[in-house]
Amino acid sequence: QLRLQESGPGLVKPSETLSLTCSVSGGSVGDYYCNWIRQTAGGGLEWIGRIYSSANINFNPSLKSRVRMSVDMSKNQFSLDLASVTAADTAVYYCSTDSKWFGYFDSWGPGTLVTVSS
Amino acid sequence: DIQMTQSPSTLSASVGDRVTISCRASQPIGSWLAWYQQLPGKAPKLLISKAFDLESGVPSRFSGSGSGTEFTLTISGLHPDDFATYYCQQYQDYWRTFGQGTKVEVK
Numbered sequence: 001q002l003r004l005q006e007s008g009p010g011l012v013k014p015s016e017t018l019s020l021t022c023s024v025s026g027g028s029v030g031d032y033y034c035n036w037i038r039q040t041a042g043g044g045l046e047w048i049g050r051i052y053s054s055a056n057i058n059f060n061p062s063l064k065s066r067v068r069m070s071v072d073m074s075k076n077q078f079s080l081d082l083a084s085v086t087a088a089d090t091a092v093y094y095c096s097t098d099s100k101w102f103g104y105f106d107s108w109g110p111g112t113l114v115t116v117s118s
Numbered sequence: 119d120i121q122m123t124q125s126p127s128t129l130s131a132s133v134g135d136r137v138t139i140s141c142r143a144s145q146p147i148g149s150w151l152a153w154y155q156q157l158p159g160k161a162p163k164l165l166i167s168k169a170f171d172l173e174s175g176v177p178s179r180f181s182g183s184g185s186g187t188e189f190t191l192t193i194s195g196l197h198p199d200d201f202a203t204y205y206c207q208q209y210q211d212y213w214r215t216f217g218q219g220t221k222v223e224v225k
Contacts, residue, residue, distance in 0.1 A: 061119075100167075104152035106164050
């Protein structure tokens with residue numbers, strides 16, 4: 001059974017870059033579409049983007065200019081960088097996989113709260 | 119982007135009730151719709167894909183229906199574990215989008 005775990009700073013200053021890593025166990029990160037999704041305090045879920053290998057990446061167009069994703073096959077991890085953050089980027093960030101390659105999310109990490117504040 | 123609208127936003131129900139949650143897409147999405155359940159403080163859990171395919175291990179009291187722009191999640195006989203927030207999500211477009219959620223609370 002696939003297990004995912006997010007890690008990274010819980011507090012980021014405005015204008016800086018938010019960096020998170022998702023560690024995968026029970027499967028190979030290279031076998032799945034790997035996604036980042038966030039949830040604001042109001043409850044709304046927002047898809048950030050997905051990556052499969054390093055050459056197949058799609059982003060939410062509203063965030064595209066600030067997002068970077070990468071995969072580290074040797075560590076079985078994938079990562080998210082979100083640049084120029086503001087308070088509006090405060091959210092619980094989830095990593096998730098799409099094992100069937102259809103576009104829905106069948107495994108999720110527990111989530112990590114990232115607060116943007118000075 | 120494809121907008122997903124759920125109704126109602128909140129639903130009050132009792133154990134044993136039959137519950138129906140609606141999800142509407144702003145444009146046709148075929149059957150490319152998933153439903154998730156989220157318990158407080160937990161990550162969403164996939165219940166249904168392709169509008170009506172129940173995930174392995176999900177109780178049969180959950181069912182999904184619909185196609186095009188109108189979809190429904192039904193819980194036939196609400197259990198205590200089912201008080202949660204439910205989200206629909208379209209994957210017809212590569213820009214995945216979710217409904218705003220429906221909270222099922224104790225009446």
